[in-house]
Amino acid sequence: MIKQPAHIENIPAYKPGKSTVDGWDGPVYKLSSNENPYPPLPSVIQAITDAASTMHRYPNMAAPVLTAALAQRLGVKESELAFGTGSVEVAGQLIRAFAGHGDEVMYAWRSFEAYPILVRGAGATPVEVPLTADHRHDLPAMIAAITPATKLIFICTPNNPTGTAVGHEELRAFLAQVPPHILVVIDEAYVHFQNDPDAARGLELYREFPNVAVLHTFSKAYGLAALRLGYTVARPEVMEGLAKVALPFGVTDIAQAAGVASLLAEPELQARIDVLLEERAKLEAYLATTDWDAPASQANFVWLAAGEETDALQAHLMSRGIIGRAFSGTGIRISVGSPEANEALVEALGSYNRG
Structure with missing residues (x-):
């Protein structure tokens, strides 16, 4: 039987972010891979x-x-x-x-x-x-x-x-x-x-x-x-x-x-980056009004250090068509998306009951 060498056997395979949500018939926003939401120029x-x-x-x-x-x-x-x-x-x-x-x-x-x-x-x-x-x-x-x-x-x-x-x-x-x-x-x-x-x-x-x-x-x-x-x-x-x-x-x-x-085309691309930075600022302003542990971001995503609530929060967001990148027991990384996606995210976060 062919066997993997020891240094390969225990490597966890990379898991790409999901792109679909089962049981949700509304808009789906894939915010799990830090992708640019705008199409190519x-x-x-x-x-x-x-x-x-x-x-x-x-x-x-x-x-x-x-x-x-x-x-x-x-x-x-x-x-x-x-x-x-x-x-x-x-x-x-x-x-x-x-x-x-x-x-x-x-x-x-x-x-x-x-x-x-x-x-x-x-x-x-x-x-x-x-x-x-x-x-x-x-x-x-x-x-x-x-x-x-x-x-x-x-x-x-x-x-x-x-x-x-x-x-x-x-x-x-x-x-x-x-x-x-x-x-x-x-x-x-x-x-x-x-x-x-x-x-x-x-x-x-x-x-x-x-x-x-x-x-x-x-x-x-x-x-x-x-x-x-x-x-x-x-x-x-x-x-x-x-x-x-x-x-x-x-x-x-x-x-x-x-x-x-x-x-x-960098000037055109910079205009898109500027919009994403404005959207990031809006998300961070909202998060500052909550009790989530969300550090200031310098990237095109925000981090919610949800700890033991990570899986529950991820399930809640998924139930509303929001796909984030969850790291069980640690937190969720959520990409800055289009204005519509970010509005949906804020609404979903606002409806989450932390108990």
């Missing part, structure tokens, strides 16, 4: 349509047009960019390239639920450092948790699923204490929704600290979730490792074309 759709005509050919792995456009946009060298099928896949590349059996990969917990899957899949050991009582990274505790086996540290900011952001100066002080042989990955999948001037700015820290890499994605703010396009900004020695483990031809020409078109 016409210019992006046109770029996708044009690129589809060559889908019988393998894509250009170098992604030259996208690389040039993004390097100019970020103010980095083209050689400092590497792409993958979403930032989660690039995170997996980083782990596979720089950690293995006997190595440790550290991250806050709760944080992005793919981290333990990626770490265990590489045969490495996950080190989960609990968040503080106010749902933020406990950076002093993370420093204390460093051992000779530590190879990578992930800092997810804004943090998924709590939405809290690490402060720029506190992260800078943290990086100054991390041994230079440890790669620190600043995962900024939600950075486009960040409007706190004191929040960490990953690219600035990347330029200051040689052992820092930064992750970004086109899935969220740019609305290209289904095309799977993410990237890292990193030093040459990191790029050398990524080149050895990257999936060949993983980023399609269609995704590359959509990325270029999205960069050209």
Whole structure:
């Protein structure tokens, strides 16, 4: 009988968010995956349509047009960019390239639920450092948790699923204490929704600290979730490792074309982001009138630390067509959706009886 190796056997499979609600015949609002609620811009759709005509050919792995456009946009060298099928896949590349059996990969917990899957899949050991009582990274505790086996540290900011952001100066002080042989990955999948001037700015820290890499994605703010396009900004020695483990031809020409078109359409996309930020502010203003433990968010979602009420609250929201992302016993992450979706969410929360 074929048997899974020990480091794979105990990995929990990733569970995607639900998209349907049984027994509910009203509008359904899928607020479980932090998706952009707006459809692609016409210019992006046109770029996708044009690129589809060559889908019988393998894509250009170098992604030259996208690389040039993004390097100019970020103010980095083209050689400092590497792409993958979403930032989660690039995170997996980083782990596979720089950690293995006997190595440790550290991250806050709760944080992005793919981290333990990626770490265990590489045969490495996950080190989960609990968040503080106010749902933020406990950076002093993370420093204390460093051992000779530590190879990578992930800092997810804004943090998924709590939405809290690490402060720029506190992260800078943290990086100054991390041994230079440890790669620190600043995962900024939600950075486009960040409007706190004191929040960490990953690219600035990347330029200051040689052992820092930064992750970004086109899935969220740019609305290209289904095309799977993410990237890292990193030093040459990191790029050398990524080149050895990257999936060949993983980023399609269609995704590359959509990325270029999205960069050209950033003013239009920013207008949509601004609307989502306004909607987030409305949700947070409502939550401030309740007794829910809901930390201020710098992402395109809010976090309700519902604890033991999580499952009951999730069932109540589902019964009213609201699909959130529940983490049993901990809380529910709810994406900022369209105005109609957010109004339905407020109504559903208002009708929940906490007993």
